[in-house]
Amino acid sequence: MSITYQLENPGHPGGFVRRNILEARNLTVMAAASLLGVTRQALSDFLNEKTALTAELALRIETVFGCSMETLMELQTRFEIANARKHQAEIQSELAAAPRVQDLADRPEPIVKRAYAIG
Helix, strand or coil, rough: CCCCCCCCCCCCHHHHHHHHHHHHHHCCCHHHHHHCCCHHHHHHHCCCCCCCHHHHHHHHHHHHCCEEEEEEEEHHHHHHHHHHHHHHHHHHHHHCCCCCCHHHHCCCCCCCCCCCCCC
């Protein structure tokens, strides 16, 4: 039997990058943005957890600072999954209240026409 440990409230990857990459190197947002080839505003929004990490930004961070793109993207994925789980009950209620399409068991079998080209 396998036990999976999930963080209930994982941090946004922007905080991780700010603390472990920029602050560790005493870099300003402007200096880091210049090194990464992105705008200061775009990097600031990410670091302040206003926007999600994109694959392109993760690749730029990996190229410049050496932190694995896969690690950064996994942080983003875990963050997004945790946020979705926080809304799980309301999503389930919404879906339960929604009108349903006819059950699959009640649907007639589709008619499939096959055409063969001979040539």
